[in-house]
Amino acid sequence: MAIYSATVTSPVNIAVIKYWGKRDPSLILPTNSSLSVTLSQDHLSTRTTIACSADFKSDRLWLNGVEEDIQASKRLVNSIGTARALRAAEEAKNPELPRLSQYKIHVCSENNFPTAAGLASSASGYAALVSALGELFKLPQSTAELSRVARVGSGSACRSMFGGFVAWRMGEKDNGEDSMAQQVAERAHWPELQALILVVSDKKKAVSSTAGMQTTVETSALFAERVRSVVPARMEAMEKAIQERDFAEFAKITMQDSNQFHAVCLDTYPPIAYMNDTSHAVTRIIHAYNAAKGYTAAAYTFDAGPNAVIYAPKSEMRDLVELFAYLFPRDEDVLAEVFYTNPFSLVNAEEVGQTISDPAVRKLAETVGKFQAGAVRRLIHTEVGDGPRVLDQSETLLTESGMPKHARE
Amino acid sequence: MAIYSATVTSPVNIAVIKYWGKRDPSLILPTNSSLSVTLSQDHLSTRTTIACSADFKSDRLWLNGVEEDIQASKRLVNSIGTARALRAAEEAKNPELPRLSQYKIHVCSENNFPTAAGLASSASGYAALVSALGELFKLPQSTAELSRVARVGSGSACRSMFGGFVAWRMGEKDNGEDSMAQQVAERAHWPELQALILVVSDKKKAVSSTAGMQTTVETSALFAERVRSVVPARMEAMEKAIQERDFAEFAKITMQDSNQFHAVCLDTYPPIAYMNDTSHAVTRIIHAYNAAKGYTAAAYTFDAGPNAVIYAPKSEMRDLVELFAYLFPRDEDVLAEVFYTNPFSLVNAEEVGQTISDPAVRKLAETVGKFQAGAVRRLIHTEVGDGPRVLDQSETLLTESGMPKHARE
Structure with a gap:
């Protein structure tokens, strides 16, 4: 079975200027800009492996070892669809690229902190999803551009695409292309x-x-x-x-x-x-x-x-x-x-x-x-921590056949 | 001993449009108008007796049976001083009036609800004080005009000068003469x-x-x-x-x-x-x-x-x-x-x-x-309740010599 896969970890961020309110709920365009501090992935992070293969029958998702209905979340479908469209554009430009945009994917995601802690995991989760898709599809887009894809999943996730101190510029355009994250200062700027x-x-x-x-x-x-x-x-x-x-x-x-x-x-x-x-x-x-x-x-x-x-x-x-x-x-x-x-x-x-x-x-x-x-x-x-990290194949959460290593009932 | 005295009860009011903020802290002029409902004195009220006499040596105050330093509260001094000035103006017009404005006063005040309940008693307290002074001094001012005197003691007290539904009009003037209470509807308007x-x-x-x-x-x-x-x-x-x-x-x-x-x-x-x-x-x-x-x-x-x-x-x-x-x-x-x-x-x-x-x-x-x-x-x-009530002499809180009937150590 030919499988392509990528594994990443992504951080949690905690806003110091809060995001609260959307001017466009479907594109997740905010009413105001916001700013956050990215926290260290040593203590709080989401690890996500995404694999794709011509042999997979359907898109599937496992969160903390439990399979979830990937179609149930419109936001998840949107994020994945957006990343596939970016990949398809690359494939159209370069006929030698494998047609990954047409393959089904398996997504496996785990937090290193208990969900019961009530810490927002959607930011680290969508940042990991989009980072893994970017890596899997070898997308040429910059991190800021990819942050738009994370934003469509969960607004504050766009800020978890960078380490250090991160602004989410609200943007002005109706299509959301200028609503994205920007690093204000890196982690090393203020390590204390x-x-x-x-x-x-x-x-x-x-x-x-x-x-x-x-x-x-x-x-x-x-x-x-x-x-x-x-x-x-x-x-x-x-x-x-x-x-x-x-x-x-x-x-x-x-x-x-x-x-x-x-x-x-x-x-x-x-x-x-x-x-x-x-x-x-x-x-x-x-x-x-x-x-x-x-x-x-x-x-x-x-x-x-x-x-x-x-x-x-x-x-x-x-x-x-x-x-x-x-x-x-x-x-x-x-x-x-x-x-x-x-x-x-x-x-x-x-x-x-x-x-x-x-x-x-x-x-x-x-x-x-x-x-x-x-x-x-x-x-x-x-x-304060760094942005998403690409891990090597030894850190994958999926087996060689694309199933979770740590499945739970 | 010649003693003049008056006894009143006054109600608590609970705002439905809140008073919060002064544009002039010493005159107690608010940043916005407010509106309250006066509650029944059968369940929550302050009773106050004020006596004055040429024989009294100093102004004195008892709250719930315990003597307090009447000079310690600038607001109390202000309210009493304002009422005395109004009396003095009447005495100047009519030489036959006894010179009550020059006598020392004894104030005795009791709530019919426990202070520990944490219910604001300053509104009913200052409304009772000013109503009793108005009665004692036979002041010709209207209730709305007297509400300005209560306002100087405690802002929301001006609204306890009326029963029913009461607005405190913030006014515009710097001297506060247009910042006073006005009855919006009487108790009988909405008895349910x-x-x-x-x-x-x-x-x-x-x-x-x-x-x-x-x-x-x-x-x-x-x-x-x-x-x-x-x-x-x-x-x-x-x-x-x-x-x-x-x-x-x-x-x-x-x-x-x-x-x-x-x-x-x-x-x-x-x-x-x-x-x-x-x-x-x-x-x-x-x-x-x-x-x-x-x-x-x-x-x-x-x-x-x-x-x-x-x-x-x-x-x-x-x-x-x-x-x-x-x-x-x-x-x-x-x-x-x-x-x-x-x-x-x-x-x-x-x-x-x-x-x-x-x-x-x-x-x-x-x-x-x-x-x-x-x-x-x-x-x-x-x-919903009525405004301050003047009680007859049998309801006084002071003895014939002007001392509290129910003093506590």
Whole structure:
């Protein structure tokens, strides 16, 4: 059986200027530009292998070992169709190329983090899909051009096509050809920046971001003002802060834009509340932490759920890990090595949360007081990362016959 | 000892178009007009006796039986000073009037609801103060004119000078003379409207509304848009809804404006979150209740704290009381007769929360599921009420020598 295949990994990104609202829902054209930080694939990534063969009978998809109906997602069909059309154009120009655009494909995709963590996996997932298709089809398009294909799958996925600091330029054209990602600065530009994700326990069913953002566009009286006046100025100020590695400015805009995103969610009718009491407590703790330090030492941001992402310089991370592990004690049902993996060997992972080294931080912790165990399920400590990586054949997720190596019932 | 005295009660009001932000903090001139419903004094009111005498040595104040420093509050000093100036003007016109404006006063004030309930008592308190001063001094000013004096004490107090449905017209003048309350409709216009207050348990220290609103004015990028574009249209639509007793429209604007108030609080920097998980659960329950009924049957609104106020026609109240008492079980430390007083003899108060009469409401309750006992401390069921009442001498809170009858250590 002649099989062509490619395997890639792609990163998660967490926006500091939020994407919320589409001006064209089918092409996924946003109402405003956005900007994100790509996180390290060592801790959070999606690995995808795509194979194609004249012998495959149909397009098939396995997510984390379980087969899914590939036709059920119009967005997936669109992304794959777009990549095939790009390949077909190349085949038309060069008759010697194998007719891969006409072959059925098998897609196998796995996250290296639990889906239950509630971290948006659609961005890393679609970036991996499109990167693997680009590699498989040997597409000549630039990464920015391919980011348009990822965008059609999931808007924020276009930003996961690059490492470092990435803007999604909203564009102006109706056909979306100018709505794509652009790298603002690479990872190496600001290597001190790290991130601590607090996976927050939540019982209620969340409103999907796809449905939620369009309800906001239609019903929030304040949303248009955000799009018109607020975001353009913030994009400019944020890019400057990143260029100058000005953490205080980066932090302030990040926190303000997270707050405003959740504000327009509340101004939606019916209102959408993604943050919960634990999330709001984290915002108060970060403002108190900055006050205790006497400078802007950390910033929070929240996506469409209760999890907090804390951005801070590496030099703050020991204090932050110790503080949050103390304030939000590990639930007994969570293993210590899962609660905090200590990837940078900063603290004693066995004892994390029992002691706080810095006296000012200790005093703050005692003032705030401990929360109920389990309110935070995990602390994921990571850093700024690179863009999608092409892996070699030894890293494939598919067997030689194009079936998943790690299938689950 | 010659003593002059007057005793009044004044009501609480709950805004449906929110006051948040001052354009002049010392005169308490608001950034936007607002509109509220006055609640019945049978369930929530402040009673105030003010006496004056040539024999009193100093101005004194007792709140709920405890003496407070009357000079400590600039606002209190301002309100009393303004009323004295109005009296002095009358005395200047009529030499036969006793010189009450020169006498020291004793103020004694009690709420008929626990302060711990977290219900704003400054509105009923300042309305009672100013009404009692107006009565004591026999001031010829109209209620609307006196509402300016109440406004100087606490902005929203001006709306408690009237019963029924009350607008606070923001005015345009710098001296505040056109910033006062106006009755939009009297209580009798819409007697079916009732209210159910859910007193929500909360552990965190709240940001004071005085400090919070000015931080919003200074830091929220969306606040100006609310003031400029949103509130004026909502004031007009709300007044029309009230005139037409259009509950669906009244409810929609009430909920949207509560949501937007909390949205601009979140857009404040640092952000302010007054609603907690229980509050947000109440909003979801009301939207689900309206969906289950198939029409707009109830509306929520939240002030600067987690307590919910539910407005609904009287015909919905039995279902709502049964629903909320079921979903938010009484904590054991709260007496049954305190948890729900059943003022309208609607349900079996002993068994409230154990059964739900309406099958559709019962189904909804089972879908939502019970919350932890004690998340809601009390259900206060009340209705639209009248304005300040002048009581006769038998209802005084002061003895014949001008000291509190019910002093506490």
